[in-house]
Amino acid sequence: MKTSSSNSNAPVDLWSEILAAETPRPQQIGVVYSRRNPNPRNHPNQQPSDPALPCSTRVSLADPNKRVSWNRSLSTRGRTSIAVGACMVYQPGLKKDKRKPKPPLPKGKLVQPPNFEKERLYFQEVDAFELLEESPSPKKVGTWITGNMTEEGPIPAISSRLEKWLHSRRLNPICGSSSTLSKILEAPSTRMETICDLDLNASELRTLERTEGSNSLLHSAQTGDKKSFIENDLHLQTNDRMLAAQSGEGCEDIEAAVKKLSLVSTLSSIDDDHISPFSALLSICGQSAPSAFQDVFSSVSDTIVKVGEGTFGEAFKVNNYVCKIVPFDGDFRVNGEVQKTSEELLEEVLLCKTLNQLRGKDGDSDNLCSAFIDCVEFRVCQGSYDAALIRAWEDWDLKHGSENDHPKEFPDKQCYVVFVQQHGGKDLESFALLNFDEARTLLVQVTAGLAVAESAYEFEHRDLHWGNILIGRSDSETLQFTLDGKNMLVKTYGLIISIIDFTLSRINTGDRILYLDLSSDPDLFKGPKGDKQSETYRRMKEVAEDWWEGSYPKTNVLWLIYLVDILLIKKSFERTTKHERDLRSLKKRLDKYDSAKEAILDPFFTDLFLESDPKA
Ligand SMILES: Nc1ncnc2c1ncn2[C@@H]1O[C@H](COP(=O)(O)OP(=O)(O)OP(=O)(O)O)[C@@H](O)[C@H]1O
Numbered sequence: 138m139k140t141s142s143s144n145s146n147a148p149v150d151l152w153s154e155i156l157a158a159e160t161p162r163p164q165q166i167g168v169v170y171s172r173r174n175p176n177p178r179n180h181p182n183q184q185p186s187d188p189a190l191p192c193s194t195r196v197s198l199a200d201p202n203k204r205v206s207w208n209r210s211l212s213t214r215g216r217t218s219i220a221v222g223a224c225m226v227y228q229p230g231l232k233k234d235k236r237k238p239k240p241p242l243p244k245g246k247l248v249q250p251p252n253f254e255k256e257r258l259y260f261q262e263v264d265a266f267e268l269l270e271e272s273p274s275p276k277k278v279g280t281w282i283t284g285n286m287t288e289e290g291p292i293p294a295i296s297s298r299l300e301k302w303l304h305s306r307r308l309n310p311i312c313g314s315s316s317t318l319s320k321i322l323e324a325p326s327t328r329m330e331t332i333c334d335l336d337l338n339a340s341e342l343r344t345l346e347r348t349e350g351s352n353s354l355l356h357s358a359q360t361g362d363k364k365s366f367i368e369n370d371l372h373l374q375t376n377d378r379m380l381a382a383q384s385g386e387g388c389e390d391i392e393a394a395v396k397k398l399s400l401v402s403t404l405s406s407i408d409d410d411h412i413s414p415f416s417a418l419l420s421i422c423g424q425s426a427p428s429a430f431q432d433v434f435s436s437v438s439d440t441i442v443k444v445g446e447g448t449f450g451e452a453f454k455v456n457n458y459v460c461k462i463v464p465f466d467g468d469f470r471v472n473g474e475v476q477k478t479s480e481e482l483l484e485e486v487l488l489c490k491t492l493n494q495l496r497g498k499d500g501d502s503d504n505l506c507s508a509f510i511d512c513v514e515f516r517v518c519q520g521s522y523d524a525a526l527i528r529a530w531e532d533w534d535l536k537h538g539s540e541n542d543h544p545k546e547f548p549d550k551q552c553y554v555v556f557v558q559q560h561g562g563k564d565l566e567s568f569a570l571l572n573f574d575e576a577r578t579l580l581v582q583v584t585a586g587l588a589v590a591e592s593a594y595e596f597e598h599r600d601l602h603w604g605n606i607l608i609g610r611s612d613s614e615t616l617q618f619t620l621d622g623k624n625m626l627v628k629t630y631g632l633i634i635s636i637i638d639f640t641l642s643r644i645n646t647g648d649r650i651l652y653l654d655l656s657s658d659p660d661l662f663k664g665p666k667g668d669k670q671s672e673t674y675r676r677m678k679e680v681a682e683d684w685w686e687g688s689y690p691k692t693n694v695l696w697l698i699y700l701v702d703i704l705l706i707k708k709s710f711e712r713t714t715k716h717e718r719d720l721r722s723l724k725k726r727l728d729k730y731d732s733a734k735e736a737i738l739d740p741f742f743t744d745l746f747l748e749s750d751p752k753a
Contacts (some may be wrong), residue, residue, distance in 0.1 A: 521548065650686055
């Protein structure tokens with residue numbers, strides 16, 4: 138899936154190459170925004186709203202007339218995490234429902250065995266004997282990977298660098314995170330950079346060496362990244378801890394600082410250990426303090442172009458990347474919605490990091506694909522909106538008419554998460570499909586991607602409308618998917634798709650189940666009758682019986698059915714009546730499948746596989 142780079146310092150992959158060819162000049166970007174929850178009253182592609190439907194009364198304080206959302210009740214919104222691992226007990230708003238047991242951990246090789254050579258080198262630096270003697274046993278063995286055996290005995294599955302550090306100082310009285318999470322933590326996207334290192338002005342983001350120091354919070358604490366330190370009551374606690382660690386104020390303080398900022402303790406101890414979700418979010422983004430928002434973007438003003446907007450985020454093209462900027466934790470509404478919380482964003486980042494694992498950057502796996510947008514960096518920022526972004530926002534507003542609030546309204550204490558993603562092209566709504574082959578490859582890539590993610594993580598997207606499928610043109614004729622160890626080479630007909638926006642998604646990371654409890658968002662299911670997107674939410678609800686923590690891969694199939702409908706009804710491309718018949722019979726058969734994994738075996742897809750057939 139990866140292609141080689143001409144510049145060894147820059148991470149060039151398939152997308153970068155596609156996009157270098159596809160969108161070389163900002164003014165050529167023609168992405169038309171499609172929000173997840175279009176307001177049927179003013180969205181050209183939506184049916185007129187049912188006057189009987191209640192319209193939301195939640196409007197932004199910034200501009201009460203700007204936007205009305207018909208299907209969100211974010212006052213009750215909240216992503217929910219069910220921890221399935223030892224010590225993972227954080228379950229806000231967990232509904233007690235004993236109908237189903239907790240889903241099993243995902244199958245397949247989720248966790249790579251630890252690289253023992255690396256472990257050995259590490260332990261040379263510490264007193265290995267002492268360490269092994271003092272290491273606590275996990276309380277629930279089943280959720281830990283089995284450690285390697287050494288002459289001295291088993292090495293516990295020590296997951297993160299922070300944990301190793303704690304072990305080395307015999308300061309780890311709690312059980313550690315599972316290795317799945319640690320693997321995610323150590324993925325390239327958790328690179329620790331100072332604000333200056335996040336050089337969006339470069340034509341490519343640099344892949345920094347992931348050294349022990351550069352990727353650790355401890356390092357930040359020790360080097361004291363004061364430049365990005367923003368004085369804010371909310372964050373002082375975190376910074377105090379880090380500075381205490383820096384100044385070496387005794388083991389207890391260091392232990393507390395590191396433990397509280399390590400993912401090991403994030404979700405599980407937010408409640409009982411008074412850790413703020415904000416600290417945990419910083420931690421998972423590899424930061425000790427928020428970056429100054431304006432600094433991150435100030436040097437790239439000429440190249441910034443807005444490419445889209447969503448209910449929560451504004452998306453800007455910055456060179457070859459897209460930065461999705463999501464404000465959070467503010468106490469006023471943005472775009473008519475209550476702002477997302479640190480906690481929700483923490484889980485969203487975790488979810489993205491988990492899906493990033495499917496790209497196989499960290500070794501072999503039984504399930505691989507590049508169908509989910511590559512998130513290359515996550516950055517917590519704070520401050521008022523950058524002038525270059527505001528200019529880009531206003532340009533876009535002139536051309537497309539934004540439904541969002543003007544970002545200049547944000548106060549200077551506002552926090553944001555910047556999701557730095559690869560540019561995935563245009564969304565399906567605005568992309569002009571040329572012919573039936575392009576429609577077919579779209580369907581097979583989405584289906585295969587969902588099948589792979591289902592298999593690896595019991596993933597359900599739960600919101601796969603046409604604004605959440607991006608399409609780019611590519612020279613690659615084929616694309617590889619690996620499903621349960623079997624390789625499938627899929628014909629692209631020159632298109633590569635990327636799935637985005639995991640706000641409603643459900644995933645089993647191996648440590649915990651992340652999902653959004655849609656039962657607390659009744660408006661989501663009140664969209665116009667007959668509207669395919671609204672009907673799909675309602676069908677999902679029937680399948681889930683409004684119990685959203687459960688695993689229902691059928692929901693993925695429901696979105697595939699929606700996609701076929703969209704291709705038939707909303708998209709025009711060169712096609713014959715036979716092609717339409719084929720699509721209609723695919724839709725009928727899809728109805729009978731319970732998962733994307735079943736759907737990918739449908740005869741409709743057979744001749745789209747070049748070498749290996751998933752049935753073989
Ligand atoms: N990586 C990307 N590449 C290209 N365009 C993107 C990318 N990410 C987002 N966009 C554009 O921005 C729009 C909004 O992004 P996204 O759906 O992720 O935001 P959101 O706030 O989560 O939206 P929603 O209203 O669906 O919750 C997309 O429809 C797309 O047009």
